[in-house]
Amino acid sequence: MGGYMLRRALVAIPLLIVVSFLTFILNTLSPMDPAEVVLHTQGVPRITDELLTETRAALGMDRPLLTRYWDWLLSCLRLDFGDSYVTGKPVWSLLGPAFVNTLQLTLVSVIAVILLSVALGILCALKEGKLLDKSIRSVSFILTSMPSYLLAALLVLYFSVKLDLLPTNGMDTVGSYILPVAVITISYAGIYFRIIRSSMLSNLNEDYVLFGRACGLPERKITKRILRNSLQMAVSVFCMAIPIILGSTVVVENIFAWPGLGTLSVKAILARDFPIVQAYVLVLAAAFVIVNSFSDMLNAWVNPKLREDR
Amino acid sequence: MLKKKASFMVLSIFIVMSLWLVGCNSNNENSENKEPGNEPRNELVYATAKDINDMNPHLYAGSMPAQGMVFESLVENTADGIKPLLAESWDISEDGKTYTFRLRKNVTFHDGEPFNAEAVKMNIDAILSNASKHAWIKLTTKLAETKVIDEYTVELVLSENYYPALLELSMTRPFIFLSPKDFINGQTKDGVNGYHGTGPYKLADHKTDQYATFVANESYWNGAPHLKKITAKVLPAGETTFLALQKGEVDFVFTDDRGADSIDVEAMNLLVDSGDFRIVRSEPMNTKMIVANSGRTNSPAADAAVRKAIWHSIDRETISDAIFNGTEAPADKLFSSNVNYANVDLPQRKHDVEQANQLLEDAGWIGHDIREKDGQKLIMGLYYDVNSSSQKAQAEMIQSSAKKIGIQLDLLGEESTSIANRRSTGEYDLLFNQTWGLAYDPQSTIASFTSEASYYHTTSGIPEAEELYKKIEEVMGSTDEETRKSLYKDILTIVHDEAVFIPLTTGSVTVLAPKDLEGIAFKQTQFELPFDRMHFE
Numbered sequence: 001m002g003g004y005m006l007r008r009a010l011v012a013i014p015l016l017i018v019v020s021f022l023t024f025i026l027n028t029l030s031p032m033d034p035a036e037v038v039l040h041t042q043g044v045p046r047i048t049d050e051l052l053t054e055t056r057a058a059l060g061m062d063r064p065l066l067t068r069y070w071d072w073l074l075s076c077l078r079l080d081f082g083d084s085y086v087t088g089k090p091v092w093s094l095l096g097p098a099f100v101n102t103l104q105l106t107l108v109s110v111i112a113v114i115l116l117s118v119a120l121g122i123l124c125a126l127k128e129g130k131l132l133d134k135s136i137r138s139v140s141f142i143l144t145s146m147p148s149y150l151l152a153a154l155l156v157l158y159f160s161v162k163l164d165l166l167p168t169n170g171m172d173t174v175g176s177y178i179l180p181v182a183v184i185t186i187s188y189a190g191i192y193f194r195i196i197r198s199s200m201l202s203n204l205n206e207d208y209v210l211f212g213r214a215c216g217l218p219e220r221k222i223t224k225r226i227l228r229n230s231l232q233m234a235v236s237v238f239c240m241a242i243p244i245i246l247g248s249t250v251v252v253e254n255i256f257a258w259p260g261l262g263t264l265s266v267k268a269i270l271a272r273d274f275p276i277v278q279a280y281v282l283v284l285a286a287a288f289v290i291v292n293s294f295s296d297m298l299n300a301w302v303n304p305k306l307r308e309d310r
Numbered sequence: 311m312l313k314k315k316a317s318f319m320v321l322s323i324f325i326v327m328s329l330w331l332v333g334c335n336s337n338n339e340n341s342e343n344k345e346p347g348n349e350p351r352n353e354l355v356y357a358t359a360k361d362i363n364d365m366n367p368h369l370y371a372g373s374m375p376a377q378g379m380v381f382e383s384l385v386e387n388t389a390d391g392i393k394p395l396l397a398e399s400w401d402i403s404e405d406g407k408t409y410t411f412r413l414r415k416n417v418t419f420h421d422g423e424p425f426n427a428e429a430v431k432m433n434i435d436a437i438l439s440n441a442s443k444h445a446w447i448k449l450t451t452k453l454a455e456t457k458v459i460d461e462y463t464v465e466l467v468l469s470e471n472y473y474p475a476l477l478e479l480s481m482t483r484p485f486i487f488l489s490p491k492d493f494i495n496g497q498t499k500d501g502v503n504g505y506h507g508t509g510p511y512k513l514a515d516h517k518t519d520q521y522a523t524f525v526a527n528e529s530y531w532n533g534a535p536h537l538k539k540i541t542a543k544v545l546p547a548g549e550t551t552f553l554a555l556q557k558g559e560v561d562f563v564f565t566d567d568r569g570a571d572s573i574d575v576e577a578m579n580l581l582v583d584s585g586d587f588r589i590v591r592s593e594p595m596n597t598k599m600i601v602a603n604s605g606r607t608n609s610p611a612a613d614a615a616v617r618k619a620i621w622h623s624i625d626r627e628t629i630s631d632a633i634f635n636g637t638e639a640p641a642d643k644l645f646s647s648n649v650n651y652a653n654v655d656l657p658q659r660k661h662d663v664e665q666a667n668q669l670l671e672d673a674g675w676i677g678h679d680i681r682e683k684d685g686q687k688l689i690m691g692l693y694y695d696v697n698s699s700s701q702k703a704q705a706e707m708i709q710s711s712a713k714k715i716g717i718q719l720d721l722l723g724e725e726s727t728s729i730a731n732r733r734s735t736g737e738y739d740l741l742f743n744q745t746w747g748l749a750y751d752p753q754s755t756i757a758s759f760t761s762e763a764s765y766y767h768t769t770s771g772i773p774e775a776e777e778l779y780k781k782i783e784e785v786m787g788s789t790d791e792e793t794r795k796s797l798y799k800d801i802l803t804i805v806h807d808e809a810v811f812i813p814l815t816t817g818s819v820t821v822l823a824p825k826d827l828e829g830i831a832f833k834q835t836q837f838e839l840p841f842d843r844m845h846f847e
Contacts, residue, residue, distance in 0.1 A: 032731050040727050043370030045754075046446030047734065047763035054442060086371060087364050088501065094518070153549050161557045168554045169545060170520065254547045259519035263546060267360075267519075270697075270725050 005297055012289045019285040020076065024069050027274045034061055037272040038085040072278075081279035086271050091279045094264060099283065101171065102253070102260030106246045108177055109184040113245075114238055116189040121196025122227065128201060137194075144190030152183045152255045169257035180256045184245060195237055199230040232302055239295030243287040350846045353539040354827070356562040357551040359572050361544050362522045365505040365513060367486045368437050368498040374482050375564075376542060378838030379524055380420075381486035381507035384411055384430070384479050387749050387834040392476045396425065396487065396508060406471035406789055413462040417531045419489035420506040427458040432496065433487045434466070440499035448757060448786060449478040449485075471789045474753045481749060482837050510535045510842035519544050536829075536845030545572070552577045555587070555822070564821045564839060574699055575635040578822050588825050591637065592832040594646045594816035596747040598638070600692070600708070600740050601733070604771030604810050610688050611739040612771050615673030616717070617809040620740075621659045622666035623711045630815055633703045637820065641813035643806060649751045651798035656806045666715045681716035689718040690739035693732060696723035701742050704814065736767035744817060747836040756782055756801060772808040 035055040039047045056062055060071075072082065081091035120140070124133045143151065156179060160168040166175050203209065203226045212222045250262035257263075261280065268276035362373040367381045384397040394400075397411040417425040434456045437444060444450040452472045457465040468475065479485045488498065489506035505513050510532070511524035524540045543560055545551045551572045554560040563572050581587045600620070602611045610616045626640035642659070645652035670688075675681040681688040692708065694701040702723065709719045719740070724732075732738040746755045758764035760779050769775055778801060785797040805811055819836050826847040831840050 032728070036731060036734065037727065040730050041371075044443050044446075045370065046758065046761050048442060048445045049762070051442040051445065088371075089364075097518075149547075149549070153553070156550070156553050161553055164557070168557050168559055169550050170543075255550050257520075257543075257545045257547070257550055259517075259544070263519060267546075270727070272725075272727055 004300055008293050008296055008300075012293050015289050016282075016286060017073075019289075020073060020282055021069065023278050023281045023285075024072060027278055028065060030272070030274075032272060034059060034085075034274065037274075041086045041271045041273060042088075076279075076282065081282075082275040084268075084276055085273045086268075091275045094276065095261070095279050095283065098259060098261050098264040101258065102246060102249055102262065105171075105177070105180060105184070105249060105253075105258060105260060106242060109181045109188070109245055110238070110242055112181055112185040113188045113192060113241060116185055117193035117196055118231070118234075120189065120193040121200060121230075122223075124193065124197045125200035125204065126223070128197075140190035140193065143186050148183050148187050148251050149255055151186060152179070152252060155179050155182060156255075169255075171258055176256075180249075180252050180258060183252050184249065188241065188245065192234075192237065192241065196230060196234055199233050200226055203229050232299070235298055235302070236295040239291050239298070240288075243284065243291050246287055247284045351824075352537055352846065353541070354537050354562050354841070354844070355541040355543055355560045356564065357545045357554065357560045357572055358542050359544075359546055359566060361519050362516065362542055366498060366502050367488050367505075367507065368433075368440065368484045369443065370483065372483075373542070374837035375839055376513075376522065376524070377486070378482055378509075378833075379511040379540065379841055380505060380509045380513055381483075381488065382509050383481065383486050384413075385476055387477060387480040389834060392480060395480075400476075406473075407468045409466040409468070409475065410459070411464050411466070413464065414531060415462055417508050418529065419487075419491075419508055420512045420527060421489050421491055421504065423489045423491055423506070425487065425508050426461050427464040428461075429487060429490050430464045431456045431458050432490050432493065433498075434485070436493065436496065436498045437484050439497060443499070444484055446754065446758070446761075447478050447481070447484065448472060449475055470787060472787065473789065473794065474786070477749065477753070482835060511540060514539075530842070532842075535842035537841060540841055548573050548577075552581075555581055556584070558586075561824045562822065562827075565817075565819045565836065573822070575637055578820070579635075581822060586825055587822055590821045590823060590830045592819040592821075592836075593748075594639065594648060594818055595832075595836040596745045596751065596817045597641050597644060597646060598742070598744045598814045598817050599641070599644065600812040600814065601743045601765065601768050602740050602810050602812060603736060603738050603767050604769065604808065605736055605767040606739065607771065609739045610675075610683075610686065610690055610717075613673060613675075614772070614808055615669045616675070616688065616690075617812065618659065619666040619669045619715055620708075620712060620717065621809050621812045622662045622669070623715050623717075624708055624812070624814065625661045625711060626814060627661070629704055629707060633700055633707070634815060638815035638817055641816045643813055644802065644811045645745065645751050645755075646816050649748065651795055652752055652802065654799045654802050656803065659809070663711075663714055670715060670717075675716070677716060679716065680718045687718070688716060689720065691722050692719045693722050693724055693729050693738050693741040695726045695729060695742060697726065698742075705742070733765070733767070734763040738767075749835040752798060752802075753786070756798075757786065759801075759805070768810050769805065772804070772810060774804050774808070778804050 033052070035052050036047065038055055038059065039051060044051070060068060075082065079092055081095065083089065084091055084094055087094070120136055124136055127133045156168050159166050159179060166178055167173065170176050209222055209226060212225065246261070249258070249260060250266055252258065253260045253262035254266065264276065265280045268280065358373065360373065362376040363371045365372040365377060365380065367377055382396050384395060386393045386395040396414055396417060398414050400409055400411045402409055413425065413427060413430065419425060423429070434453065438450060438453060441450050449472060452468045452470060452475070453466060454469045455467040457467065459465055487508060488502060489504070492502045492504040492506055494501060494503060508531070510527050510530045512527050513522065514525045515523040521544060522542045526535045526538045528534045545554060545560070551560065551563060555563070566572065578589055582589055602617045603609060604612050606612055630636060630638055630640045643656050647653045670681055675683045675688055692705055694705045696702070705721045709721055712719045729741055732741060733743070745751050759769045760766060760782055769778060772778070781797050781801050785794055785801065788794050788797065819832055821830055821839070823830055827844055828847055829844045831843055833840055
């Protein structure tokens with residue numbers, strides 16, 4: 001078991017190196033002169049050649065690409081992602097708090113997504129083809145296909161402005177979590193509950209269910225078995241939901257003025273604040289790789305067959 | 311059958327839900343969402359799309375309205391000319407090279423440090439030691455020395471006479487004063503320890519990308535301001551700003567540094583109709599325009615006839631009415647007449663499709679659908695700021711009117727940074743821009759005609775370019791008011807004749823404020839608001 005875990009972890013390292021190299025290269029491919037970008041983003045009203053040369057030297061842009069990459073990679077390992085072009089502050093001091101804010105939102109949302117999709121998935125699978133199943137699927141279809149900014153605006157309009165129950169934005173109180181979490185949950189639960197439902201349904205047709213019924217096992221116990229088998233498959237799906245939601249809160253964060261990764265990254269991309277963009281991509285990629293490895297390990301732990309295969 | 315019934319049900323539920331929500335909306339417009347109580351309010355929360363950022367007064371990343379609350383300059387630019395601020399009075403020597411300022415006494419920085427001649431010298435020296443960042447403000451290149459005469463007298467010695475000196479000293483930045491205690495090794499260019507100015511408000515709290523709070527400076531030399539607390543709330547999405555205004559979480563919005571409003575005219579009108587808000591608009595502050603790249607020889611934009619034809623093809627009245635709801639007036643020249651030295655008689659180019667066609671015909675651009683000349687099609691790119699809702703709409707309108715005269719405009723939306731970058735590299739045919747605004751117009755805008763990073767490519771392709779640049783250099787150093795007037799007239803005439811700056815509308819600062827907020831005024835700049843003069847009824 002330990003060997004498998006180690007091997008799995010080792011595979012992640014070259015993957016992260018490739019990602020970091022691509023991120024670095026892609027940013028240098030941008031046709032704009034980074035020194036000029038820095039000065040524009042700092043709002044300097046008039047840029048002179050002298051100032052450009054000065055800034056280029058200060059950024060170390062006069063050194064060869066690979067040297068710069070190597071230095072950047074080494075400092076990244078120490079969580080030093082360089083300084084923001086715009087504010088001049090260390091990237092980590094900006095990315096760190098934003099990451100924590102988004103992680104909070106993501107974790108609460110993922111829990112809500114799991115609870116809701118498992119509940120709806122079971123309900124729909126048990127009532128397959130019935131009115132309830134169809135209604136849930138149709139409503140979720142409509143809600144999921146609704147753009148999240150529209151859904152967010154409608155929810156804010158009703159619960160904040162009209163009923164005056166919740167704040168329209170910010171992250172000051174527990175109440176401020178409700179609406180953003182609701183928007184994310186509605187968008188994702190509508191997708192994930194289908195996975196639970198279909199995996200429940202395929203299990204329902206398995207021989208062990210027929211056998212259990214033939215033996216006269218109570219329906220409650222059979223359902224429990226089916227659920228356990230279906231959830232095993234859902235584990236990796238839900239694990240991947242964490243980085244997916246982590247990386248896709250942009251719209252929700254913008255609407256609810258949530259000071260998280262989404263807001264920060266969009267701002268950085270628009271301002272061509274490359275050190276932040278690089279760090280953001282790297283952190284997200286790392287999140288994907290780590291969570292993916294984790295879910296593989298989790299599955300391997302649950303299902304010894306997987307370990308033998310490799 | 312069952313399936314049909316189910317989907318019907320779902321559909322009806324959805325429709326009922328939507329109607330219900332819409333109903334909620336219209337109910338709300340009549341509802342009162344102000345907290346009760348007779349106590350006059352003394353707090354204001356304004357929405358801003360961007361964080362106040364690094365408030366370092368000697369750099370350019372910070373929010374200008376926020377810096378304007380915290381920091382002050384020696385003199386103030388008002389509608390009636392330059393007035394005292396931190397300097398009580400001043401003398402200018404005969405040769406125009408020495409400025410002697412007598413400072414206001416009993417002024418302290420927010421951290422208790424005294425404001426005196428030493429502090430002034432320290433600040434100005436720090437600015438000059440980072441001169442390359444301040445190339446736009448010519449005074450930094452002309453200031454030779456800052457002398458402390460006594461505790462409250464300071465002398466600025468210029469290397470040569472420079473007429474806009476007082477004006478540039480009055481600008482939002484960089485000649486504003488930070489407490490000497492906040493300096494790091496006597497400098498400000500690599501960061502500062504704090505943001506203590508002498509202004510009516512102190513920065514009390516700042517959570518990056520969330521909010522910043524400013525509290526009244528009770529010991530302000532000009533009397534403590536009425537509004538005791540001002541919060542700048544970061545709301546990146548306009549929809550949120552609108553909803554937050556409706557709910558009362560935010561009660562003030564104004565045109566930002568880049569001339570964009572966070573909510574559109576329609577939303578503002580809705581809020582005004584609700585009875586809780588009012589709109590206050592400033593005098594024209596700047597001119598919105600299309601800049602043509604005369605220096606790009608392979609582009610039709612290098613042809614004056616094409617530029618003039620576009621000028622004639624644009625229907626500014628309709629842009630003003632349909633896109634700005636009349637909030638911006640049509641502009642027919644680069645600077646509106648209320649700008650210093652800009653009250654010059656220039657031939658008008660009215661909206662006239664016939665004449666536009668004629669100009670193109672005469673210049674040899676012929677053809678039906680898209681005109682051609684020597685095998686080159688009359689196709690140009692027009693760059694606009696994707697974050698500005700009005701620019702896109704204008705671009706579309708201009709595109710369709712250009713089509714009528716046989717010009718194809720390709721609309722290309724980009725970020726403001728990338729547009730600024732195009733402007734400096736010259737990789738554009740046409741792009742949206744605006745003048746620097748009151749206090750900076752005309753001198754700063756005109757000075758930037760020669761700057762590679764600004765309008766060099768715009769102006770370098772015209773036949774009179776050499777003459778233009780010579781006149782610009784002359785006007786900045788001239789001592790005689792009449793010479794200046796005549797030089798400015800020549801400069802404005804040249805760029806008008808060449809039609810390199812195609813004016814669209816005159817922009818102003820729009821404020822949406824609570825109905826009972828009084829004292830809303832404007833400064834002689836679009837970048838600051840005098841919050842200290844505002845108070846609730």
